[in-house]
Amino acid sequence: MPTDRTVPTDRTAETPFTDLVDLASRLLGAGVVATNEDTFADAENLLVAAPAEFRPHTFGHKGQIMDGWESRRRRGRSARQPHPTDEDHDWAVVRLGVAGVVRGVIVDTAHFTGNYPETASVQAASVPGHPAPDELAAAEWTDLVPRTPLRGDTAHAFTVADPTRYTHVRLNIWPDGGVARLRVHGEVRPDPRELTGLTFDLAAQEHGGVAEAASDRFYSSPHHLNAPGRAAVMGDGWETRRRRDQGHDWVRIALAGEGEVLAAEVDTSCFVANAPGWAELVGSVDGTETVLLPRTRLQPDTRHRYRLPAGAPVTHVRINVYPDGGLARLRLTGRLTPAGQDALALRWFNAxxxxxxxxxxxxxxxxxxxxxxxxxxxxxxxxxxxxx
Structure with missing residues (x-):
C-alpha cells in the first residue's frame, strides 16, 4: 500500500481555516449520533484526534482492520443520483462539540486506496437542545460542501463561506467506502443565555477563546493551552524549542469577550525537565496593556493557581514564559463586562x-x-x- 500522502492542487491542507478550532473535536463533546452503515469500521473513528494509522495484514473477522469509517459494498440501486436519497449512498451525522460558524472542512481518506468513496458532500443543520436521531433526520440540511469527487489516501480541504451557526454536520459518501477522519474547523458561537451572569473560563475554546498568535509552535500547537480537560501527557500541551538568545516565548489568546479576569491557572503538568522558569500575564484592550500577573516563578509539573486583583477589562491576554519551555493549560476565570456580553450576543444572534x-x-x-x-x-x- 502506498505510504505517501497527496493533497489536491486546488485545495491544500495548509489553508488558514485549519488554524481554527475543530468544532468536531471529541474533547469539546462531539460525537457520531447516527449512521446508516458501518459494517467494516465504526463511524466513531471519524473523530479520533490522532492521524489515521495503517497496520498491514491485521485482519479481523470482517476483513482488514481500518482506522476510519468504512461501509460495506453496495449492491442496490445506481449510485449516480444527482441528489442524496436514502437508497443510493451512505452517511454519518456528527454532533458538533460546540455550535459555531464553519469555515472549513477536511475529509481525509488516509490509507483508503482501493475502497474510498467516489464522491462526498458535507451538510449542516442547526437543531437546538439535545435532538434524537429521528429529529435530526427531519431537520433542514444545508450544503456546506457540494457533492465533490474524492481521491484515495488524500486529505481534502474545503473552504466554507456560509456565515450561519450550526450544531450538526452530515457526511455523505457515494456510493460506499471508507473515510478516515472528518475535521470541521470554525469559530465558536456560544449561546449568551447560558453564560450571562456567570463567571467562567474566558479563554476556553468552548466559550470562543482562541489562541490567535504564538512566538513558537515547534513541538506543539498553542491551541492546546485553552483546550478542554487536563493534559494527560506532555504532547497535550504547548512546547517551544530551546532558545539560544536573550528573548522569551509567548502566546496571545483572544477571550470569549471583553471581561474582567479574576483568577488564573498556569499549568505545567507533565512538563518535568522543560517547564518555563517564570511566567507573566499581560492583558490588553484596544492596544492598551495591563499586567495581570507579574513575572512569577513556576515549578515543574504543577498547577499554579492565582487570584488576580480587580482591574481594567481586557479582550486579550498574553502569557509570556521565560525563557522557553512548555505549558499544559492556561485557565482565565472571569466575567464578561456588559460590552463583552453585547458583543458575544450579537455574534450569536446574527449567525x-x-x-x-x-x-x-x-x-x-x-x-x-x-x-x-x-x-x-x-x-x-x-x-x-x-x-x-
Missing part, C-alpha cells in the same frame, strides 16, 4: 438560522422582524434575549 432567530425573539417577547434586520450592529434591540 442564527432565520427560523431559530424568530423563535428566540418570540420567546423573549420581541418583534420577529428583527430577524430580517440582521446583521445588527447594536445589541440594544435584542438585549432582552440574554440580559439578567
Amino acid at each position: 442564527l438560522p432565520p427560523a431559530e432567530a424568530r423563535e428566540a425573539l418570540t420567546a423573549a417577547g420581541l418583534p420577529t422582524d428583527l430577524a430580517t434586520a440582521r446583521p445588527l450592529a447594536d445589541a440594544t434591540p435584542v438585549r432582552a434575549l440574554y440580559a439578567d
Whole structure:
C-alpha cells in the first residue's frame, strides 16, 4: 500500500481555516449520533484526534482492520443520483462539540486506496437542545460542501463561506467506502443565555477563546493551552524549542469577550525537565496593556493557581514564559463586562438560522422582524434575549 500522502492542487491542507478550532473535536463533546452503515469500521473513528494509522495484514473477522469509517459494498440501486436519497449512498451525522460558524472542512481518506468513496458532500443543520436521531433526520440540511469527487489516501480541504451557526454536520459518501477522519474547523458561537451572569473560563475554546498568535509552535500547537480537560501527557500541551538568545516565548489568546479576569491557572503538568522558569500575564484592550500577573516563578509539573486583583477589562491576554519551555493549560476565570456580553450576543444572534432567530425573539417577547434586520450592529434591540 502506498505510504505517501497527496493533497489536491486546488485545495491544500495548509489553508488558514485549519488554524481554527475543530468544532468536531471529541474533547469539546462531539460525537457520531447516527449512521446508516458501518459494517467494516465504526463511524466513531471519524473523530479520533490522532492521524489515521495503517497496520498491514491485521485482519479481523470482517476483513482488514481500518482506522476510519468504512461501509460495506453496495449492491442496490445506481449510485449516480444527482441528489442524496436514502437508497443510493451512505452517511454519518456528527454532533458538533460546540455550535459555531464553519469555515472549513477536511475529509481525509488516509490509507483508503482501493475502497474510498467516489464522491462526498458535507451538510449542516442547526437543531437546538439535545435532538434524537429521528429529529435530526427531519431537520433542514444545508450544503456546506457540494457533492465533490474524492481521491484515495488524500486529505481534502474545503473552504466554507456560509456565515450561519450550526450544531450538526452530515457526511455523505457515494456510493460506499471508507473515510478516515472528518475535521470541521470554525469559530465558536456560544449561546449568551447560558453564560450571562456567570463567571467562567474566558479563554476556553468552548466559550470562543482562541489562541490567535504564538512566538513558537515547534513541538506543539498553542491551541492546546485553552483546550478542554487536563493534559494527560506532555504532547497535550504547548512546547517551544530551546532558545539560544536573550528573548522569551509567548502566546496571545483572544477571550470569549471583553471581561474582567479574576483568577488564573498556569499549568505545567507533565512538563518535568522543560517547564518555563517564570511566567507573566499581560492583558490588553484596544492596544492598551495591563499586567495581570507579574513575572512569577513556576515549578515543574504543577498547577499554579492565582487570584488576580480587580482591574481594567481586557479582550486579550498574553502569557509570556521565560525563557522557553512548555505549558499544559492556561485557565482565565472571569466575567464578561456588559460590552463583552453585547458583543458575544450579537455574534450569536446574527449567525442564527432565520427560523431559530424568530423563535428566540418570540420567546423573549420581541418583534420577529428583527430577524430580517440582521446583521445588527447594536445589541440594544435584542438585549432582552440574554440580559439578567
